[in-house]
Amino acid sequence: MQTHVTTTPFGLRPMTLGQMASQITANSMPDGLTVDKWKVFRSIREARELIGATDRSLAILNALLSFHPDGELSSDGGLIVWPSNEQLMARANGMSPTTLRRHLAVLVDCGLIIRRDSPNGKRFARKGRGGDVEQAYGFDLSPIVARAEELEQLADAVRFEKNAFKVAKERLTLLRRDIVKMIDAGIEEGVSGDWGRMACLYQKSIARLPRSAPREILESVGEELRMLWNEVHDILVSFTKTQNLDANESHSGRHIQNSKPDSVYESEQRNREKKETNGTAEENDNLRSLPKRELPLGIVLDACPDIVDMAKGGGIRHWRDLLAAAEVARPMLGVSLSAWREACDAMGEVQAAITLAAILQRSDQISSAGGYLRSLTDKAREGQFSTWPMVMALLRAKLDVDKKASQTRAATQEAGGREGGWEVSDALLKTLKKPKS
Structure with a gap:
């Protein structure tokens, strides 16, 4: 004899409108509807984020489906399974009781199962004389059958989005x-x-x-x-289309160009810029007298503020930020990739980045940044180049400009009035001066 089919959970668990909606969906499924339970489970697994299920709740659902004896779920057959918590935990890879209860509630909230609790909250089935189940209390899998088509569509949408x-x-x-x-x-x-x-x-x-x-x-x-x-x-x-060379001439020209990567423009400018990099005897003495320690990043940025505009986010806090900014500035200056790689090999990446920052700061005075960098690279290979003179020269020029501006403002102000400017100690001024031979 079939008894009343419960619609509310046992104990202190509340009844929600979402649970009512799941029951309405389960009751409205047509007769004779049959689905492959593992195919539907795969759809649920792929669409779990849209449904709101979790990985552990799917592990529990997998265990619940394994308690159903058939490979297919049919609206005409019994869809209630009644495993104990111990049996569920064993098939869910030893999940703790607290975790089990929490994720069972997730499956209910997602509308994948319905609780069919007995009067005392136990799960069991009552069978008749012929051995058929007359009444079962446990977890109803009807929503999975009723929503099979919807779940497949959700899985298709997820697959489409991933692709x-x-x-x-x-x-x-x-x-x-x-x-x-x-x-x-x-x-x-x-x-x-x-x-x-x-x-x-x-x-x-x-x-x-x-x-x-x-x-x-x-x-x-x-x-x-x-x-x-x-x-x-x-x-x-x-x-490429404007080139009128034949195949042999094109091949020969390409071979020559690859064997000597300097562009014609850079080659012409290289001799012109070489005079600037050679320096006087006084500058060579200054180079030998420079400190052996690395330039501080703060001094480099003070002398070459234009490189900061090339940094992502508008800030340079570490040497790696300077290297990234130099990569951005290189094509803007017209420096070829081969010239940049040669500079990094000869100077090191950090020194090459400092050199490029200094070239960027003086870009209005340098006609060919690529040719100038190659000349400096040749000097570096011979051990006759350091970034200290370049940075110190830029810093001296900046100090001179600020000093003249301060003097001009001071001349137009009252005695004792002061505006922002650079205040440099005598010790720093001596350091910035070129040592005389």
């Missing part, structure tokens, strides 16, 4: 690689183009990417990079 995210990420990676290498190729080959502006646009787009970017941001940044890719690609294609 779209993967495609957007792959596309962004390929665009980043292409743009960086095409800009470097344009600079290396001496192609006419506003490479500095393009490098800035690239860095501006990349700066929008957070550590864990959603698909929408990846697609937005990817679209910006796609437009930049078209611009860079069109410039290189146009330049």
Whole structure:
């Protein structure tokens, strides 16, 4: 004899409208509906974030499904299982009782199971004379059958989103690689183009990417990079098509160019800039008298403030920040990748970054930053170059400008009036002066 089917949980557990909704869904499923329980479980597992389930709650659901004797769940058959907590914990890999109760509640709240509690809260089944189950108290799996189609659609949506995210990420990676290498190729080959502006646009787009970017941001940044890719690609294609050399001449020219990576423009400027890097006998004595310790980062930034604008976030706190800023400044100055790598090999990465920061600070006075850097690289290989004179010269120039400005302001103010400026001790001024031979 079938007794009343309970709709409320046992004990102090409250009844919610969500539980009522799950019961309504379970009661409205059509007769004869049959689903593969493990196929539905895979759909639930893939869509667990949309459903609100957790990894441990799915482990419990897996155990509950294992207590159902058939491989399929049918609306015409019994869908209530009544394992004890000890049996559930054993099949859930030894989960603690507290964790078990908490994640059973998660399954109820997600609308995947319904509690069918007995009057005393125990789980059991009452069978008739023929051995058929007349009344069962435990966990009702009917919502899984009723929501099988919905769960499959949710799983399809998750799979589509994962695939779209993967495609957007792959596309962004390929665009980043292409743009960086095409800009470097344009600079290396001496192609006419506003490479500095393009490098800035690239860095501006990349700066929008957070550590864990959603698909929408990846697609937005990817679209910006796609437009930049078209611009860079069109410039290189146009330049290539304008070359009227035959195949043999093109091959020979490419061989010569690769064996000597200096561009024509850099080669012409190299001799001009070499005079500037040779220095006088007094400067060579100053070089030998410089301290052997490394330049402090604070002094470098005081002497070369323009490099700070190239840093991501507008701040340089460590040497690695300076190296990253130098990578941004390099294409803007028109320095080829080969010239930069040679400088890093000869000077070291930090010293090369300091040198590039100093060149950027004097960019209005240097006609070819690439040729100038190569000249300094040659000096560094011979042990005749240090970043100290460059930085100290820039710092002296800055002090002189500030000193003249302070004197001009002081002349127009009343006696005793003071404005902001640099106050330098006599000891520092002696340090900044060039030692005389």
